[in-house]
């Protein structure tokens with residue numbers, strides 16, 4: 315493993331196939347799975363570690379976001395990552411940046427709850443793609459809307475990168491792996507798997523033809539009763555991220571809910 319902070323030290327030969335995993339660090343098994351995939355499919359696996367300030371809202375957790383380069387480097391080394399690229403904020407944003415705004419698919423759900431979030435994500439991912447120039451980039455489906463936003467951006471801007479989206483990796487009790495799970499208190503951690511239980515319950519009900527609106531309401535209420543403050547629990551078409559009333563091919567149920575001060579998101583494909 316080579317840890318580099320300067321782009322000039324990332325000397326990737328034009329002939330090697332580069333698989334790229336953009337991350338904000340605080341690695342868990344979901345990140346490591348993406349790195350393993352990138353390693354399997356390519357000559358070189360490059361991972362970026364950059365806690366991107368432009369995708370955090372003013373009152374969000376940019377300052378307290380977990381950071382531990384030594385631990386992350388050790389884990390990356392174990393799965394055979396070739397380069398860990400950890401640039402500084404001033405190298406990535408030497409001055410106020412040109413911003414990429416992907417329309418429509420950013421307007422609802424996470425985009426509505428976190429104004430500006432997806433502009434920050436799209437902009438940094440575009441910058442990182444231009445720095446690393448990978449053939450293939452890997453993202454986790456836990457952030458489903460982020461995957462759709464990045465897919466739209468690469469299509470709209472004719473970017474020559476192949477995207478691979480990998481299934482969500484879960485704890486034994488079903489909780490989706492997330493770097494933010496460390497914020498949960500012991501009690502909250504016990505309750506947290508209910509989101510995935512409700513996603514599964516709801517999917518099973520929709521698959522046997524139960525009424526969509528009543529099932530979504532039932533899940534929202536059961537999460538509310540367990541102490542969650544639900545931002546949304548909705549059925550969407552993953553092509554457009556639009557809310558839909560009837561299950562279709564490519565539909566997913568998406569959920570976001572706060573438990574105490576921690577906001578969790580998850581989803582399940584129908």
Ligand code: PAF
Pocket residue numbers: 336337338364366369435438439457460
């Ligand atoms: O999913 C993440 O960790 C981030 O949103 C990403 C894609 C690395 C961009 O900062």
